Amino acid sequence: MSLVDAYAKEIRKQLRFHAVWPPQMPIRLGDYGKLTNGVFERTGTLVSTIKLREGAQPLPFKYSSTGTVEVSLSGQVEAAAGGAPLVSGTLRISFKAENSFLVRLAGYRIETIKNLDDIEREVKAMADARKWSADLLVVTTRHIAKRCTVLVASAAGASVDLGVEGEGALADLTNPSLHLTLRSNRDMGFSIVDAPEVTPFCSLMELRGWFDPELAPKHLAPGVDLLPEGSAEEPRLALVLDE
Template identity: 25%
Template sequence: MNIHQFYLRHIAKQTGYRANWEPNRPLFVGAIGKLEDGVFTIFSDLEKEGIMAEIKKDESEGFWDYTSNDTVQIDIKLAGQAPIAGSVLAEADAGFTLNFKSEEAVVFQADKTLTHQIVNVGAIEKAIIPKYRADEWPKDWVIITQLIEAESATIIVSNSRDNQIDLKATANVGTANLKLTDASLGLNVARERGSSLKILAKSGITPLYRVMGIRHPLFGKPQLSTKEAIVLPNDDALEVQDFDPAELEGLKND
């Protein structure tokens, strides 16, 4: 299983949200797109389609940590402390040493998160259904209706067993409360033994989202679904469901 496949599966299982891939790609509430191999690709947005969305902006900040703790060990190294065994960080350095015990392991920490969402779903549904019936709205279009935004986030996806990463702070090294998500530390990779995807203390990131799509059941009228929408094999209906690993079956493992 490649990094892309593992990350999407892991985050969906842990959070119930879809994971943005790549994690630092910009997304926004009201974006319209298609899901291809579990990846959201933007095609339009509600405003461009003449549909007004009422968006509730979150004001209560949170912290999300969905690190696979059974396969990842994170050691904090403060300036002045004795070096960690096996690490290249010197006594004067501050930073982190991460040890990955499995080739499928994730560090996911998002700080000062806000959840933004569309609140006038009923009105949007009434606007979309006529377009859909007039073949003006593709049935595989989905809308981002909920989005997690983080002031900063660190996401590391390892694909090497026994991988070790030393992250060194290049600024504010005297900070007593080191956080992986702290952008002011200027974290750099001092050494890595293995390979991984790394997004270090990235600011203004949108790592998680939910979508709505048209569901055309065998009985009943078309309607919008509040969960994820996947095209059925017969392509004449949509089934409402959470992220399904089957979305990735067409991909070849690396």
């Protein structure tokens, strides 16, 4: 299994998100495309005006796969009057397994589409005009980071040394005040460190309930049956979350 396949598979299984690869790939609400080995690939954008619903105050986010170990080295703490101690030093992150990874999102926030009814109507119209295939999905939620770090090991024993500056505990990667820089790495397959305004994950919706067997998606929603050709019934089409 490739590095990208393993990364996308675990993100999907453990977090129920879809991976955007590379994580810095620009992606917008209303983009549509296909999944290739679990990774979303954009093929177009809907023309409907998107109304946003933003999440609450940005939160810290960190996820590491099995086999990831963090070890702090050379941390130096200086007293700061009336506040948390200033921190500077080096944080080494070691990976015990091939394709193991760590994701750290500082200033993590969620953007989602508020006017899904408008999006559904546009997708249905495209389907009626035979401009929509059953394997297309729409980006309806973006998982965004003010600063994004993604580290993926290409071999067991891989490691990366990060420069750390900020306030708080040196090894607390959930602390959004810590700023990271890449100092050195060994056997790393992919590394981005504190990249600004990145959307590493997205949530997708697909149109289900097709009545034309040629357009039927591979996985139908529970309880939705294909209607036979020539049926007088109207097709039951709806945008549903891809799960």
